[in-house]
Amino acid sequence: MKSPAELTETFRANGLKVTPQRQLLFGLMHGNTVHPTAEALFAEASARMPGISLRTVYQTLTDLASMGELRLIDVGTGATRFDPNTDDHHHVVCSSCGEVRDVYVAGSDRLKVDGLDGFRIEEASILFSGTCVTCASDTVSRASARG
Amino acid sequence: MKSPAELTETFRANGLKVTPQRQLLFGLMHGNTVHPTAEALFAEASARMPGISLRTVYQTLTDLASMGELRLIDVGTGATRFDPNTDDHHHVVCSSCGEVRDVYVAGSDRLKVDGLDGFRIEEASILFSGTCVTCASDTVSRASARG
DNA sequence: TGTTAGTTCGCACTCTTTGCAGATTGACAA
DNA sequence: TTGTCAATCTGCAAAGAGTGCGAACTAACA
Ligand SMILES: [Mn+2]
Ligand SMILES: [Mn+2]
Ligand SMILES: [Zn+2]
Ligand SMILES: [Zn+2]
Numbered sequence: 001m002k003s004p005a006e007l008t009e010t011f012r013a014n015g016l017k018v019t020p021q022r023q024l025l026f027g028l029m030h031g032n033t034v035h036p037t038a039e040a041l042f043a044e045a046s047a048r049m050p051g052i053s054l055r056t057v058y059q060t061l062t063d064l065a066s067m068g069e070l071r072l073i074d075v076g077t078g079a080t081r082f083d084p085n086t087d088d089h090h091h092v093v094c095s096s097c098g099e100v101r102d103v104y105v106a107g108s109d110r111l112k113v114d115g116l117d118g119f120r121i122e123e124a125s126i127l128f129s130g131t132c133v134t135c136a137s138d139t140v141s142r143a144s145a146r147g
Numbered sequence: 148m149k150s151p152a153e154l155t156e157t158f159r160a161n162g163l164k165v166t167p168q169r170q171l172l173f174g175l176m177h178g179n180t181v182h183p184t185a186e187a188l189f190a191e192a193s194a195r196m197p198g199i200s201l202r203t204v205y206q207t208l209t210d211l212a213s214m215g216e217l218r219l220i221d222v223g224t225g226a227t228r229f230d231p232n233t234d235d236h237h238h239v240v241c242s243s244c245g246e247v248r249d250v251y252v253a254g255s256d257r258l259k260v261d262g263l264d265g266f267r268i269e270e271a272s273i274l275f276s277g278t279c280v281t282c283a284s285d286t287v288s289r290a291s292a293r294g
Numbered sequence: 295t296g297t298t299a300g301t302t303c304g305c306a307c308t309c310t311t312t313g314c315a316g317a318t319t320g321a322c323a324a
Numbered sequence: 325t326t327g328t329c330a331a332t333c334t335g336c337a338a339a340g341a342g343t344g345c346g347a348a349c350t351a352a353c354a
Contacts, residue, residue: 017320017331038311052333066252075223079310092266111273112253112284119239119248126258126273129313133265164300164351185341200303205342226341 001068004030010067021045021052025060029070029084035091035100037079065080075100075127090125094132103128148216151177157214168192168199171206176217176231181236182238182247184226222247222274237272241279250275 002010004026006144008018029046036044042057063083064070071083081100088109105126113121116123131139149157151173155165175191183191189204211217218230222240225274228247235256236249252273260268278286 012321015321017329019332021333034305051334055312055335056333059332068232074221074223089262092260092263092268094266095269101264102262103266104258104287106261108258111255113239114251114253115236115249116239117248118283119241119250119277121239121275121277122242123276124273126271126278128260128268129270129272130268132199136233136265136267159352162300165352166301168302200345202304203302234300259309 001029001064001086007064010110014067019129021049021056022060024049024052025057025064029064029082030059032084033102035073035075035081037081039079041082065102069136073100090127092130094135094136095129096131096135099132099134101132148176148211148233154211154216161214161245165212168196168203169207171196171199172204172211176208176211176229180249181230182220182222182228182230184228186226220247237274239275239277241282242276243278243282243285246279246281248279 001007004023007026008023011018011022024045025041028041034040038054038058041061042052042054045052045057061070065072065082065123068086069084071086073081073083073091075081075091075098077093077098085102087102087104088103090108092098092103093100108124108126111124148154151170154173155170158165158169163263171192172188175188183206185201185208188208189199191201192204208217212219212229215233216231218233220228220230220238221226222238222245224240224245231257232249234249234251237252237255238247239250240247255271255273258271
């Protein structure tokens with residue numbers, strides 16, 4: 001995703017207005033690596049700008065996505081997650097706490113796929129699931145507390 | 148997924164009853180390759196057994212899934228899809244019509260993943276998206292009709 | 295045939311996201 | 325600065341996908 005300053009120009013160049021709500025969200029998403037949900041962003045935004053609406057958060061996020069500045073990620077935990085990282089990358093989700101991290105997979109664009117039968121592939125997304133370090137050590141602590 | 152006859156035994160062996168609704172759903176899912184949604188199955192089931200409830204379809208499907216007989220697939224088109232194919236395989240979804248097909252990816256269990264940072268991976272699922280043969284030829288037809 | 299634990303079904307309700315419309319305001323020009 | 329007006333914001337209703345609950349029902353077994 002571009003920087004807030006660059007987005008300001010891009011928005012105006014496209015006939016879109018740069019409102020305080022949008023500027024706030026530009027800032028909250030820039031460099032954000034946690035893959036937040038709309039609700040999570042709404043909570044952060046509300047702390048800094050009481051009165052901002054969830055509707056506006058959704059609006060701005062989908063605007064950014066349709067401009068290619070944001071990727072929408074579905075890790076199967078219910079709500080869509082928003083990702084300012086537009087590199088070619090994939091994700092791993094902790095099945096215990098839901099944390100999502102970026103991972104880079106070598107050769108993910110030249111996988112050998114069988115059974116296509118004429119289907120033309122345009123994109124591949126890999127979702128790993130497992131256990132994050134925090135949840136792994138929590139499990140260990142609980143086990144030793146028991147035993 | 149096991150055959151309807153085998154499932155009948157398995158269910159009874161686990162203290163679960165084999166009702167007409169369940170038998171119908173066993174039959175509808177066995178060998179089914181279309182990755183139907185609960186609603187789609189409900190429509191098929193209703194045609195053969197008027198009065199069956201959507202609630203029961205969901206119930207039976209999640210029972211089968213928790214017994215490992217069915218996989219739940221999320222291809223990002225809204226509703227969960229149910230898959231009796233328990234082989235190690237992946238999916239491709241047509242971004243135009245939503246059709247889902249099985250694909251087999253060589254070496255999908257030994258991908259080189261960078262950025263894990265302690266995260267322990269237990270599973271990988273690859274979702275390809277693209278255009279199915281039907282939608283591809285539809286596009287061609289429309290183009291030649293225009294031009 | 296009786297007993298009873300497991301099922302079915304309808305309905306209310308949650309969660310996430312979108313549609314709508316009136317009130318508001320950013321951007322640009324005079 | 326001020327005016328204009330399209331774009332935006334907000335609140336609320338509503339849609340789509342599931343799930344929790346409980347009264348009525350029934351498969352399984354003695
Ligand atoms: Mn990411
Ligand atoms: Mn499949
Ligand atoms: Zn975790
Ligand atoms: Zn298609």
